[in-house]
Amino acid sequence: MYRQVLKAQWLAARLPVVLLAVLGFALPLLTVTFGGNVADAPVERVGQWLLAAQQVGVLIPGLALLSGLLLGIAAWAPDHAAKHVYALSLPVPRAMFVLLRFAAGATLLAVPVVALGAGALVATLAVSLPDGVHAYPVQLTVRFAMASIVCFAIFFAISIATSRAALATLGVICGVLLADLVIGSLNIKDAASVTTTVFYLLTTWPGPLSILVGRWALFDV
C-alpha cells in the first residue's frame, strides 16, 4: 500500500521535487562562488566572505519553506480534485490513509535534503578554508531536513482540510493582521504588536517555527 501511495505521490509531484533538488544542490555552491579563494586572505576579506555566506544561507530556510509548501500541496492535490471520493472509498481508515500520504511526502522530502547535503559536501571540498573557519555541511543538512519536515507538516495539515477550514485559517491570519492595524492606529502606549508577539512565540523555542530562524551559514567560525 505504502509503495503505491508513494509512487502515486511521486508521479504527482515529480516536477516540484526535481526543482527543489536542483535548488538544494545549487544553494551551498552559491556560497562558494561568492568568495573565491579565501585561504590566505586578510581577516577583513574573510569577514566579508563569511557575511556573504550567511546572506546566501538565509535562502536555505526559504527553500525548506518552499519544499514544505510544494510537497504539502502536492500530497493532497489529486484527492482534492475529485473531492476525496476515491480515498474515502478505499478500505483503509481515514487516519491510516493520512499517515500513508504523510510518510510518502516525507520520503519525497529526502530528495532535496540529499541534494542539499551533496551540494554542501561539494562546496566544502571545493574550498580551502582559512584558519579558524569551519564548514558545517552535516549540521546544515540535518537542520534543513528538520525544517523541511516541520514546514511540510504544517502545509500538509492545511492542505488536507476542506476549503472551509483553509479559508478559516486564512481568516484568522487576516484577523490577527487587522487587529494589529487597529491597535497600531489607536496609539496605545507600550502596546505590543499582535503579529510580533505571535511571530515571537512561533519562532522561539519551543515554537514550531524556531528551527527556521538563526544563522544558516555553511561556513562559520
Add this chain to the structure above:
Amino acid sequence: MFGQIDPRSSIPLYVQIADRIRIAVATGDMVPGGALPSVRQLASQLRVNPATVVQAYRELEEVGVVESRQGAGTFVRELAEPKRDAERQRLARRLVRQLLQEASSLGVTREDLEQALRVELKVKLA
C-alpha cells in the same frame, strides 16, 4: 438463435428464452445430446440476470426438453420422433395464440388476419 429477447414484452424473459430453446430443439437446430450454453455464458451474452437463465433451464427440465448433468452442464434430451412432432404442434398453437392476442390488442380483425395469412402463405409457397 436468441436474437433480440424483449424485456418490454409481457412475456417473462425466462419464458422467452425457454421458448427459443424449445423451437431450436423442435426444428433440429439443437440436436439431442447437444449442450446448452452455460448459465454464465448465456447470462452474459443476453445481458440478463443469471437467475433468469437458471429459471429458463429449470422450466425446460421440468417439461422434459433438457436434462442437467451434475458438473457437466445442461443437455438436450433424446426425444422420440412423435414427441418432437407434438412439441412442434404445441409451439405452433402457442404462436397462433400470441398472434391472436397481439392482433386483438392492436385492433386487427379476424378477417384482416385471414387475408394476411393467405397473402403471406401464397408468397411462401410461390
Add this chain to the structure above:
Amino acid sequence: MSYAIETYDLAYRAGKHFEIRDLALKVREGSIYGFLGPNGSGKTTTIRLLLGMLKPVRGSIAVLGRKVPAEMARIMAQTGYVPERPHLYPYLTLEQAVRYHAAFYEGFDMAYAGELRRSFGLPLDQKLSHLSKGEMGKLHMLLVLAQRPKLLVLDEPTDGLDPVVRRDVLSALLDFCSQGSATVFISSHLVHELERICDWVGVLDNGKLVVELPMQSFKNGIKRIRLTGAPSLVGDTPFVVLQRDVTGVEQVWVVRGWQPPMAQWFTGVGAAVKEVMDLDLEEGFVELLRASRAPVS
C-alpha cells in the same frame, strides 16, 4: 434471509428541506437490485449515505451485516463502488491505476483484471486523462470486478455511454454475477437496462421509497384496465389505484398489485372489465411516479 444492505428510518437533510426521508431499504444477498428514480430523486445521496460518505440525520444503516460508519473499512474491503462521476487520479496510466487500486484489496485478482482489460480493449500505457468516456466506464467496471467483491454498488454506471460500451460493461457485470453470489445494487434512470438484469426493484421519488418489489411482481402487477360501469366513488380496492381516467363511458384505470382473481371485485361493484393491458417497466414506472406525486382522486 440475510440482507446485503439494510436501512431503517434513514433520513438526511441538506439545507432546509429533507432530501431523504423514512428510507427503509432491504437488499437481499445475491440479488441484483435496481434502484430506480428520476434525476434528483436522491439516488446518489442514498448511495453516499450507504457508504458512509455522508452522515444521516437519523436512522441506521447496515451493509454486509456490519454497521455504517463504525465498520466502514471492513465493509469497503468487500465492496466495489463505481461513483457517478470519475474519481480516479487522471495523471496515472491505466496500468499504474490498476496497480494502485490492487494494493488496497487483499483478494484483487490481477489475472482477471488482465482478462477484462483485453476483452474491453483498454490500452495499458494511456493516461486516464486521455481515456474516452466509454473507456473510463469500462475501467471503473474492471477495477471493481477484479476486486471480486461481495457487494457492488454502482451509481449510474452506464450513464452517458454509447450502446456498444453499455453492452460490454453489462456483459462483464453479469458474467461476474454468474460466477458467484455477489449482490449488486445498481442505480439508474435507464429503466430498460435494469429491466433485463434486475430481479428486485426499489423506486425512489423525492427522497421516499415508493415501492420495493421483485422485478417480476412489479412488472406483472402494474396494469392498465379498460372497463365500463364502475361507480364514481370507490371504497377499498384489493389493488392500489394509481390513476383513473373516468371521463367517458369507458374508463381506464392504472393499478398496482394486480392479480387476475381481482377481476371479481369489478363484477362485484357492477363494472365490466373489457381488457387488462400490460405495461412495460418504463410505463409502469412513469405511472407510479405520477401517482405518488399527485394522489389520485
